[in-house]
Amino acid sequence: MEQHLPVISILSCGWLGKPLALALQDRGYAVKGARTSAAGVQELQAAGIDGYQVVLRPSVPEAPASFWDADILVINVPPRNRERGVAAHVAEIEALRTRLEASRIKKVLFVSSTSVYAGVDGPVTEENTLMPETPNGMALREVEQLLMQSVVFQTTILRFGGLIGYNRLPNAETLATQQRNNDAPMNAIHRDDCIRIICDLIAKDIWGEVFNACASAHPLRYQYYRAAARALGLDIPEKYASVAPPHKLVNSDKLKHRLGYTFIYDDPLQVFDGQ
Numbered sequence: 001m002e003q004h005l006p007v008i009s010i011l012s013c014g015w016l017g018k019p020l021a022l023a024l025q026d027r028g029y030a031v032k033g034a035r036t037s038a039a040g041v042q043e044l045q046a047a048g049i050d051g052y053q054v055v056l057r058p059s060v061p062e063a064p065a066s067f068w069d070a071d072i073l074v075i076n077v078p079p080r081n082r083e084r085g086v087a088a089h090v091a092e093i094e095a096l097r098t099r100l101e102a103s104r105i106k107k108v109l110f111v112s113s114t115s116v117y118a119g120v121d122g123p124v125t126e127e128n129t130l131m132p133e134t135p136n137g138m139a140l141r142e143v144e145q146l147l148m149q150s151v152v153f154q155t156t157i158l159r160f161g162g163l164i165g166y167n168r169l170p171n172a173e174t175l176a177t178q179q180r181n182n183d184a185p186m187n188a189i190h191r192d193d194c195i196r197i198i199c200d201l202i203a204k205d206i207w208g209e210v211f212n213a214c215a216s217a218h219p220l221r222y223q224y225y226r227a228a229a230r231a232l233g234l235d236i237p238e239k240y241a242s243v244a245p246p247h248k249l250v251n252s253d254k255l256k257h258r259l260g261y262t263f264i265y266d267d268p269l270q271v272f273d274g275q
Contacts, residue, residue: 005029006071011054013044016194017076021049023195032067058091061099068103076111079139086139093143101152107207108147108155114187116141119246126210126254154207160194161187161214161250164268170228175237178225183242185218187250190265200259211255217267218249224268231272
């Protein structure tokens, strides 16, 4: 008997979501992508993605009803709390949860961040429950709980480290204005790994779990800047004196064991190989 692949809606389709939509389509899935503007929807449609204009609100999300006609929803919406405060993002996701519980969507993949962890020294696993100090981290931790507590749909939480790759690599400007904490270890993940991990989680039907997703190697940030400078033929940046902040090292062993996953870029310095 022929098995039909689930229909997937992606909220939203920007730097990560758009190539994710294309990758899922390449694997045979029917995909619906969301952007907040009409111009963004046109961009998706030009790329061959079924585009919808969707705007989160603290009351009811603004979206065509057909966007919710899916089996799986990937939520990839950053909090933007510097401009709005923690409560705004939490209220939007709470309204989104209510809308999802009235739809046929029964599985949710929430793209979160390792900013949900407090600034501690040493390894950090999914079992760490210390609350973060940053507004984004606090909002994400609260939103994770909101989604996981639903009894109508299942949620898997994917906590990505800092996103790197493509146009998110150091350039001459960033090397000239690097921050003083460049002696801190990195918790990073390449976009290619992000996409393949999400595709694998969906293909293996893994729901109701929380995963960290970071490269195994944690080079110091100045090592990363130095490799970028060499690749670009620029002056080697200065290593600033240590400011001794807590240096958390995000551990992704659970993900690797559960998925049998091998990172494409298991060391952030690999992005400069061959450049």
